[in-house]
Amino acid sequence: MISVNLEENSALLLEFQAGNEQAFDQVFIHFYPLLCVFAERILQDEALSQDIAQDSLIKAWNKRNDFLDFGKLKSFLYTCVRNASFNELEKHKVKIKYQSTLEKSEPADDYNPLKDMIHAEVVSRIFAKVDTLPEQCRKVIHMTYMEGKTPKEISEALNITVSTVNSQKMRGLQLLKGKLSDHDMLTAIVLLLPGVWK
Numbered sequence: 001m002i003s004v005n006l007e008e009n010s011a012l013l014l015e016f017q018a019g020n021e022q023a024f025d026q027v028f029i030h031f032y033p034l035l036c037v038f039a040e041r042i043l044q045d046e047a048l049s050q051d052i053a054q055d056s057l058i059k060a061w062n063k064r065n066d067f068l069d070f071g072k073l074k075s076f077l078y079t080c081v082r083n084a085s086f087n088e089l090e091k092h093k094v095k096i097k098y099q100s101t102l103e104k105s106e107p108a109d110d111y112n113p114l115k116d117m118i119h120a121e122v123v124s125r126i127f128a129k130v131d132t133l134p135e136q137c138r139k140v141i142h143m144t145y146m147e148g149k150t151p152k153e154i155s156e157a158l159n160i161t162v163s164t165v166n167s168q169k170m171r172g173l174q175l176l177k178g179k180l181s182d183h184d185m186l187t188a189i190v191l192l193l194p195g196v197w198k
Contacts, residue, residue, distance in 0.1 A: 013073075017064050028057050031074070033127065035081050037120035042085040052088070056080035129179045130172075137172035140165055 015023035032053055039049035056077050060067070067073040130141050139158060143149045149157070151165045158165070 009070075013067070013070060017067070019064070024061055027060075027073075031077055032057060034120045035077060038078060039081050039085045041120065042082070043088060048088060049085075052081055052084045056084065126176070126180065129176055132179065133172050133175055136160075137168050137175065140168040141172040141176070144169055 012023055012026060016027055035053035035056060036046075036049050039052045040046055043049050043052075059080055060073060060077055063076070067076065130138060133141060136158070140154060143154045143157065144151075151162045151169075154160075154165045155162045160168075
C-alpha cells in the first residue's frame with residue numbers, strides 16, 4: 001500500500017493535475033481501499049461500495065485541476081462517497097435499516113463523517129498488515145474478521161482442524177499487534193469510545 005506520505009507529495013499532485021495516468025494510478029491505489037471501507041460503513045454492501053469508490057476517483061480525475069493540495073482532493077473524495085452512499089440508501093429504501101444499526105451504537109443525528117474517515121484509514125492500514133502475515137494465518141484472519149466465518153466453516157474450507165484454526169487466529173492476532181504502530185492501536189481504541197465523538 002502507498003504510504004500516507006503520498007498526501008504530502010506536491011510533485012505527484014502536479015503530475016496528477018497534468019493528466020499523468022501513472023500519477024492517477026498512485027492516487028487510486030492509495031485512496032481506493034480507504035473509500036471502500038468508508039462507503040461500506042454506510043451501505044453494508046461491499047460490491048456497491050467498491051463501485052462508488054471507483055466512481056468518486058474518476059470524478060476527481062475529471063476535476064483534477066480543481067485541487068490545490070491533497071487535502072482538498074481527499075475532502076472531495078470523501079464527500080463524493082458519502083453523498084453517493086446516502087443517495088443509494090434512499091434509492092434502495094434501506095435507510096431505516098441503516099438508521100436502526102446506527103441507533104445501536106450512536107444516535108443518527110450525531111452521525112460524524114470524520115469518525116468514519118478515520119475508521120476507514122485505520123482499517124485500511126490493518127488490512128495492509130494482514131496481507132503480510134504467513135499464508136495460513138492470513139487466510140484464517142481474513143475469513144474470520146472479513147468474511148465472518150465460524151471456526152468450523154474455516155476448518156472445512158481449509159481442511160484443517162478447528163483447534164488449528166483457533167491457534168492460527170491467536171498467532172495472527174499476536175503478529176498483527178506487533179506490526180501495528182502505537183498510533184494505529186490508540187486510534188482504533190479511541191474509535192470504540194462512545195463519548196469521544198459527541
